[in-house]
Amino acid sequence: MLLVDIVSGVFIFVGCLFVFGGAVGLIRMPDFYTRLHAASVTDTGGLLFITIGLVLQAAFVFDNPAAAIKLTLTIIFLFFTAPTASHAVAKAALMANITPQCQNGKSVVDESLNSLYSDKGKDLSAVLMPVDPPEIMSNFAESKAESELNNKDKST
Amino acid sequence: MFLVLVIVIVISLILVMVRALLGPTLYDRLLAVNSAGTKVVILIAAYGFLTGRPDFVDIALLYALINYIATIAVLKFFEYGDLGSGGYQEDDL
Incomplete structure (x- = not known):
């Protein structure tokens, strides 16, 4: 039980770093495309780490395998949709002559x-x-x- | 642990919404809203764990689906001015 708590805590901490860094990058970066890079990459990575931590908690601490399966589905789905949405935003911005x-x-x-x-x-x-x-x-x-x-x- | 996670996500949500309000162009705002949607997905799941009810992940999964569709729909609307068009006018073909 303790080992699971430590491992999932480390995963969630790394994910928090990713998400917070992405939010700061979205504020601080000078240009639309650099902001896109900061936001989209860290969102996907942070989501992966946080959700792995939550899956470990759901499966071993809360003893709720259904929630673990649904969280895994969320990871898989967001790993397809988040880069697609970022690509669509970037392409639309290029089409609108934002250089x-x-x-x-x-x-x-x-x-x-x-x-x-x-x-x-x-x-x-x-x-x-x-x-x-x-x-x-x-x-x-x-x-x-x-x-x-x-x-x-x-x-x- | 979950409390820290929720607090960090709420702080980054506030930062992202600042960008959505400041954003010089439409696409900055759209990117910020898309990013905020992803953070809300994590927030809903983490809040479920914080209150001891992991079944909240149903709502998180649904919100992830809606967020993606909303981003694509708004982009398509602003690029073509129409949600039903195939991307090119009929007289072009």
Whole structure:
């Protein structure tokens, strides 16, 4: 019993450090993408450690295996959804022309991409998504029509 | 142990909500709200253990599901201005 308490206490302490560090990073970081990094990575890691500690407590101290299973489900689910949500936020911010910042205060995208693409407004999204999805769709439709024609030729 | 966990999470929740109120852009606020949702999931589970009722993890699991859907829905609404669109207008295709 005592060993379980110590081990889960260590896990929960490490998780608390992660979560608190992430919250401080979210306040202190200078730029949206650094804030995203601080928040998302530490949220996932802190959640993992805290939930491992809680699973140990639920299984061995509270003697409640159902709660342990549900906590494990929560870990698995959040390990899929938290990075996906962070990725979606980052992609939406890039699409809204929020550019990452260098240490000297200039924008990374301005330095590296704008030398290649002069127009700043619309072309940034064209750089980030090189192939237009509607183009893919029309290519797909054309290739499908061609293959259907070929099939007809073979059948006749 | 659970009391310390709850206090730390409440403090970080306050810090995160400060960022949600200050945030210069919409995406900062959205990131802070998403992060606060994850912290609330942990808080609900930890509070259940603190009061000796670990069955609270049901609510935590449900809150994790809702939090993810809410973030994606808000992002989609602000990116396309519509929750039902497939991402591209019909005349584009």
